Amino acid sequence: MNNQTMVYNKFGARLGSILQKNVPFLILILLVILFTFIAPNFMSVGNLRTLIRQISFAGISAVGLMFVMISGGIDLSIGSQIVFGNVLLAIMMVDWKLPPAIAIPLILLVGTGLGAVNGILCIKLNIHPLIITLGTSAIFKGMGYIINQSRNIMGFPDSFRWFGQGYVWGIPVPVIVMVIVALIGAFILTKTYFGRQIFALGGNEEAARLAGVNIKRMKVLLFMICGFVSSITTVLLLSRVFAGQTITGQGLEFDCLTAALLGGVSFKGGEGNVFGLMVGMLIIGVLNNAMQLATFPDFSQTVVKGSVLLIAVAFDVYQKNRKAKETVTKVAA
């Protein structure tokens, strides 16, 4: 090899590609600057703390969702898993009088089990997870309504308050949990062979199978991880709201999915990283928060969020196409 592989350091080209890779991050910074000017109390410590706590719940679940998405799957039932888990946890503590130390591990197990149901259905029925989890989403939510019996379940032990409402060194507990979950997620994805296998599964399932990856077991395992992580969210949300209602958690997957797509997790699998995901989550948090500060009516907030999701998807597709166009025929090697 001689001058063919000569590296050329065109500064401009480099900068361009760095910016390109960090588009979501730039958007985030622009939004922050924008809102600092528009809404005077946006930049206050109190507001920022609220903002981050607001996203921490979806942020935790999003890490689980990302595992599934990188492997080429999707989980639309996250919100409903939380609805069901939330009511069940409330019933355990109030009706059955179980102490949190027993109820919480139990609910983590149940959540993992819900994930396993998704995973097993996917591999047994051999249907795309999109459809499976759309179905189980309705089922889980319905089950939540059934066991809730239209009550507003209250009367938890005071010790349970800390998880959703407590602080450590002035930082809300859910935020700390989110950071820990994100760090563990990043570690698994980038440093372990298990993480490698997740990317491989999403990148080329057949090649992964031929390389000896037990792909069925992997798929179930990933849904279980997603369910487990979401049941952490369940616990924190119930502690935060401090009342067992079927409304808690509904539609949470929407924010998770938007954040993932904004942050560069590919819908087709094989790509994604925790940093991008968190940036995506922050963008959503900033938007939500700003709309609340500006006292947008609820429905206009929904319109904005829907638009952001579509923009995120469009961005994902655009990047794919651009890559594909660079060599229509990478196909052609």
Add this chain to the structure above:
Amino acid sequence: MDDKVVLSLENITKRYPGVLALNNVSISFQAGEVHALLGENGAGKSTLIKAVAGAIDIDSGIIKINGHEYSKMTPSLSRSLGVEVIYQEFNLVPTLSCAENIYLCERSEKSVLFSAKEIEKKAVKVLDQFGVKIDPRTMVQDLSIAEQQIIEIAKAVSKNVKILIMDEPSAPLSVSEVELMFKIINQLKQKGVTIIYISHRLEEVFRISDRVSVMRDGRYVTTKNTKETNRQELITLMVGRELKESYPQRKKSPGEVALEVKNLTGNGDRNISFSVRKGEILGISGLVGAGRTELAQLLFGAAPMESGEILVNGKPVKIHSPLDAIQHKIGLLTEDRKGQGLFLEMAVKWNISFPIVRRISNYGVVNTKKEDAIAQKYKERINIKTPNLLQQVINLSGGNQQKVVLAKSLAAESDILIFDEPTRGIDVGAKQDIYHLMTELAENGIAILMISSDMEELLGMSDRIIVLCEGALAGEVQKENFNQHYILDLASGIH
């Protein structure tokens, strides 16, 4: 042949990050000629034709077609000028039928509605020219690699083509299909079609080309009349130095039986029995569709077996999944690198280390030092051309992707290695490296099964050859009886 230039490329340059893929290349092509394009893996051949097809944007240079100058080419423009390209890797829609693929995006002359009947009828006619029996209603994903390639060729030929570019069209084909393809090329040539033919099989270049151009490291080297050059000269031009072609001799003779197969049935194969010894290279020959790849899949547990027995080191083993096979130290290099072999979006080194990533991990954490060392070793051993090991595999040239597949199967350190078309699309120089590596493996007691459609390579490397025909064992030939015609006859079911 008249000397009318139909396509000329002038000073074409194309850069990729870290690579100057085309460096001021100028070549011209005449009407009605078969013009071969040669060069090592990564020389820039595919990039050049992608420029002509408008599949990539060039940085500078001019493409002249029929006297008109274009500085920017697009796929639809080049199409409308009569340029058709058969890419090195498939461009078919796997979930559509053969007929639909052949007439993709083409409107019917008779009706505004799409008529499956009509295109099926047309497709039958086109496919008949090739003398192959493929039902035009079959979905492309159900075809073998070679059959897919035939569909690719049919697709290009069915158009009103003036310049036909073929990027390694023969790589997935075996001798008899190649003959058919040559026949079609000759017919097109009679009609005045210009054919640009890329191949790493030099004997083909001498068979069909009128002129031959050589590229090296992104640059144009020279153009020769095929009649006035010879194999050695072309190799020297491609590689840039003298290179001796030979099949390395082995000193040790094979040891005990490593793998024995008794009455293996399944995946379209019937009742196959054979054995391979440690340190032996067993060649597997057969026509396309004879069930060679299917046999490899069976042995590797990638497809379920119906009956029969597999013995590893004399002990019967159950192989139900690739994982089982790997645990018995069986390795497979798949022929379909894009579909089954590679993680195209992942880094080169991740691909190479993937089969052993678990083994080089401590408590689940990948030891990246070991990983780098292994990847680096194979990069040097078989000369994978890439700016760095973190490059995504999709950015490598076709031949270099093949080298990654090879490195991946070698890194797994199996005792029994099944190579399905290991040197497909690999240049002459790298082939020598691979032959030496295979020889070394055999000397170290590895049992090798080699499926190859390259007859010379099969005869040169194997200790013994088994021949398959229509899913059954047609015969076994010992080294002293090696004879190309005899093997071909066996493969065609004549004996």
